[in-house]
Amino acid sequence: MAVLRADARRNRDLIIATAKEIFVESGLDVPMENIARRAGVGVGTLYRRFPDRGELIAAVAAQVFGSVLTDLRAARDEEPNAWEAFTRLVTRSEDLRVTWHLAFPSGRAWTMVHAAPESRDVHRDMMAALDELVRDAQAEGSIRADVGPGDVLILVSIVLGTHLASSDPAGQVRSERSLLLALDGLRAVPGSVLPGAPVSTEELGWSVAEGDFDNA
Amino acid sequence: MAVLRADARRNRDLIIATAKEIFVESGLDVPMENIARRAGVGVGTLYRRFPDRGELIAAVAAQVFGSVLTDLRAARDEEPNAWEAFTRLVTRSEDLRVTWHLAFPSGRAWTMVHAAPESRDVHRDMMAALDELVRDAQAEGSIRADVGPGDVLILVSIVLGTHLASSDPAGQVRSERSLLLALDGLRAVPGSVLPGAPVSTEELGWSVAEGDFDNA
Amino acid sequence: MAVLRADARRNRDLIIATAKEIFVESGLDVPMENIARRAGVGVGTLYRRFPDRGELIAAVAAQVFGSVLTDLRAARDEEPNAWEAFTRLVTRSEDLRVTWHLAFPSGRAWTMVHAAPESRDVHRDMMAALDELVRDAQAEGSIRADVGPGDVLILVSIVLGTHLASSDPAGQVRSERSLLLALDGLRAVPGSVLPGAPVSTEELGWSVAEGDFDNA
Amino acid sequence: MAVLRADARRNRDLIIATAKEIFVESGLDVPMENIARRAGVGVGTLYRRFPDRGELIAAVAAQVFGSVLTDLRAARDEEPNAWEAFTRLVTRSEDLRVTWHLAFPSGRAWTMVHAAPESRDVHRDMMAALDELVRDAQAEGSIRADVGPGDVLILVSIVLGTHLASSDPAGQVRSERSLLLALDGLRAVPGSVLPGAPVSTEELGWSVAEGDFDNA
DNA sequence: GATGAATGAGATTTCATTCAT
DNA sequence: TATGAATGAAATCTCATTCAT
Incomplete structure (x- = not known):
């Protein structure tokens, strides 16, 4: 370019x-x-x-992914362990909220992200960093062993994405409570027996675009 | 006639x-x-x-709410305790998935539901039944004491609503995993310290419509 | 029938x-x-x-025409001269206002009236009675000689028809003032020199339908 | 730009x-x-x-009003007295016919005219000029003293507006005859005793929009 | 005969996208 | 290169009229 x-x-x-x-x-x-x-x-x-609109979405996504990746790396560098880094990222990163918002409403966004090399690449990098973060947290014992990075991603993104538009303070508090409940679910030991196998980030990708998030 | x-x-x-x-x-x-x-x-x-579209949405909602309420009462009657009834409802009721889907994308749906007496009434009944169910589960010790029915509702609805469109079997499994993780979060003792106070169903209502879920 | x-x-x-x-x-x-x-x-x-709508309009018109004709005959019988009868008709007959209203907004109405024998006939009778009334008033010297029944009809119908919808009392007064001014114009001697020739009722009929009143 | x-x-x-x-x-x-x-x-x-349609109507009205105002001023400058100017305006201005047509069928048009500053202003100027013209004609003795500019406006507009669509030559003549008859009514001395008081242009305005002309 | 449910053509308005300036 | 004007394909909603019950 x-x-x-x-x-x-x-x-x-x-x-x-x-x-x-x-x-x-x-x-x-x-x-x-x-x-x-x-x-x-x-x-x-x-x-x-x-x-077209798709390219604009992809460009926004690329910018946001890049920024989240930066946040994630900073958190990893500055926090004592993976769990602290993870919660910091998840509770503090404004751009993370945007990311999932982008990804949500229709899955359509993913199509666009994957179609544009620029955003696809940074998306892949972000995924890789997430993989590592989750693996480390599990090694620490702070994320339960029966989930994969994909599970983490899905649950967190759902919670963050859906709460985004809340503007009144009460809504902010409610969002935060939901998020913390979800995080508790990711740590719960012993937790429920989960069906299927841990979900990897690779498993997401296109399939994410084509169904799971389609609530447009 | x-x-x-x-x-x-x-x-x-x-x-x-x-x-x-x-x-x-x-x-x-x-x-x-x-x-x-x-x-x-x-x-x-x-x-x-x-x-207009609003009336159609309200009519669909009324039908679905009624059906969920029936499911809830059946579960309460047939299951040995509140927690079992709750999980059965949440994991088995097809209409529940629809409900939250309806409630989600814009909050707009709530406006319509509340505007139509028919759906408003059944919505209120459903909320009352949920209050009681959660209270009972907490009395049993199966839902943590620091959450309110509103917290339960929000978390479950987010997870159910967002996963709805998934059609391939892998997606179904992923949805179920997320849901179980969220349920584990609702049981976690000891869990994170949550900000604010337990959220009641009364606190939701219109405010739900006007912000929290607005990711249209 | x-x-x-x-x-x-x-x-x-x-x-x-x-x-x-x-x-x-x-x-x-x-x-x-x-x-x-x-x-x-x-x-x-x-x-x-x-x-269809046309037949309904024609039926309403027939009813109204009949009633106006009755009013006209009553006025003629009961008033001392043609001018008094004319002004009584014009200022008192509610149905007359309706008549012109019907005839006005599009000319369409005339098409329908003429298409239905029933209303066409009573329309013709009404026209004949009007001819006679105007002729008599002219013989009395109370309507100027250079106008025809068609002129009278047009001017009065315009004024009556247009003012119909007025509901507040001030509007009623304004309507009445306009009507009286128009009547003064019909009596004015000497008046302006008018172009063309006196307009007969025969000259109206279809041509009325096809143009003059078409302000739909 | x-x-x-x-x-x-x-x-x-x-x-x-x-x-x-x-x-x-x-x-x-x-x-x-x-x-x-x-x-x-x-x-x-x-x-x-x-x-929307309203803005289009208002724009047409503004254009037409402006043009009528120009015609009025030209007539006032070039004719020897107010009455001549008035009749010239009323019988010669093509745009005047359009004006009243616009103002007529529903009053709706007035709402739109008043909603748009542009057309409202030129409408006001036109009214002011009309006030002056009628006042001058009355000072000359050529318009009867018991009418106001509002009466003049109403009567003329009714006659001009309603006849507008006439396309055949006979219709044109008929229109002109009606108009002259109405003008004669405005000059008639002595004329009928009119109910109420002379109507000013101020009295029209919105009330015009809301009732008197509502024969939509 | 009476009813009101169903139909579908048409009117208004919005927006993504293209293109002339 | 930037602008914003023009286009036309949707989408929503309304109503005249037909027809099954």
Whole structure:
């Protein structure tokens, strides 16, 4: 991809930031023109940068994934153990909430993410880092052994994603309570006997896109 | 009057059943015409019965709530204790999955449910029954004491609702695993220290509609 | 036309009365179902009596024309001269206001009136009576000689028809003022020099339907 | 910005002119698509310019009012006295006929006119100019003293508006005759005793919209 | 005969996307 | 390259009219 002129670059970043904001507020189906307007550009400019909605979603996703990956690595470096790093990531990372929001409402988002090399790559990196984090936490004994990183991902993403739009403080508290309950479920020993086998991150991928999250 | 009703009644039921099906597959925003076509009626018929999408959603909700309430009472009667009844309901009731799906994507659904007396009433009954069930389970010691029925409702609904569309068997298993993990979180003793206070069902209601679940 | 059973007859009259009412309130384009509902019958019944909207309009018109003709004859019999009879008719006959209202908004109404023998006939009788009335008033010197019955009809109908919907008292007064001004114009001697020739009632008829009043 | 404006401006004007034409022919309720088609644009274009029918009506009205105001001022400047100016305006201004047509069928139009600042302002200016014109004519003795500008407006508008759609020459003559008769009524001295008080233009305004002309 | 359920064509309005300037 | 105007394909909803009961 060719280097963009400074002003074009600025525009691109502005659009991504604006889209992230609006996606969080109003979902992925918001009119393109609204995004353009809030970003202060014409629709034409938006479409020049992102030929269709899918590419815009993928670009937002790539940016957000990158940022989450950074957060995850920082947490891993700075926290004493994997569990602390995991909870810090999950409870503190704003972008993580966005990520799952993006991934949620229709699975459609995943199609787009996987179609764009840029976002697919950072997605893969993020998954790898998550694999390692979960494995470490299990080695520490702080995540139960009968779950896989895929299980962790699914449960956390569901909880984080669904609660995103809450704006009043009571809603924030309720979200946090749900999240902590879910985390307790991931630690529970002894816990229920789970059907099937631990879910790996590899198992997710496309299949995620095609069904599990389809509640558009 | 009662004579023609048979015809109309059949159609009405057919439309509700069809809408339930399609809502589950494709969300609440599916074109009205698709619903009509699959039900084998004209759009006009659909609109005669349900003047707008909201009324259709409310009607589907009323039907589903009623069925869940029946399931809940059956489980309570037939199972040895509250926890068994609760897990049976949560893992076996097909309609429960629909319920939460309906409640989810935008909160919009709640507005409609509350606007229609029919669905509002059965919703209230369902909530009352849930209150009692959770209270009993806590008395048995099978649900942790620091959560309220609202917490239970939120967590379970998130997990059930989001997984609904999964059609391949692997997805079903993954859903079930998530659900069991969440249930383990509800039993965890000792669990994390939760912020705020237990959430009651009263606290939900409209506030649910207006924010927490708004990821449309 | 066959004699109707008593109850059918009652229904027919009821529908006509209701339609007259609603036409005055909301115009000729009101949904058929509204008329049926207010009349307390099913749409099917309405359509059985009046195969389409046009026939209903014609039936209302026939009823109203007949009533206006009766009013006119009564006025002629009871008032001392033609001018008094004319002003009494024009200022007092409720049905006259309806008549013009019917005739107005689209000209469409005339098509229907002329298509139905029943209303066409009474329309013709009314026209004949009007001819005579105007001629007599001119003989008395109370209507200027350079106008024809058609002129009178047009001017009065415009003023009466347009003011119909006024419900507040101020509007009623304004309507009456306009009407009196128009009547003064019909008496003015000497008045403006008018182009063309006096307009007869024959000259109206279909041409009225096809253009002059078409402001639908 | 100014560059593209040329294009858009041309289109906007074209749409307004087309709408004026069609409104006169077929009334205010003509399908938006017909207007778009005759103007040679897509519906989308029409809706981009005028978000709903009301805005289109208001825009047409503003254009027409402006043009009438210009006609009035020209007549006032060029004619020897107020009465001549008045009759010239009333008998010669094509746009005046459109104006009243717009104002008529439902009062709805007024709502829209008043909702849009642009048309509201020019409407007010027109009213002020009319006030002055009528006052001057009364000072000259050419309009009777017991009427107000509101009376004049109502009577003239009724006559002009209702006859608008006439296309055949005979209809034109008939319209002109009615108009002259009405004008004679405005001059008649001595005339009938009118109920109530002279109607001012202030008294019209919204009340016009809400009742008097409502024969939609 | 009466009823009101069903139909489907048509009107309004919105938006993703293309393209002229 | 940026802009925003234009397009037209949906989607929602309404109603005249037909027809089964």
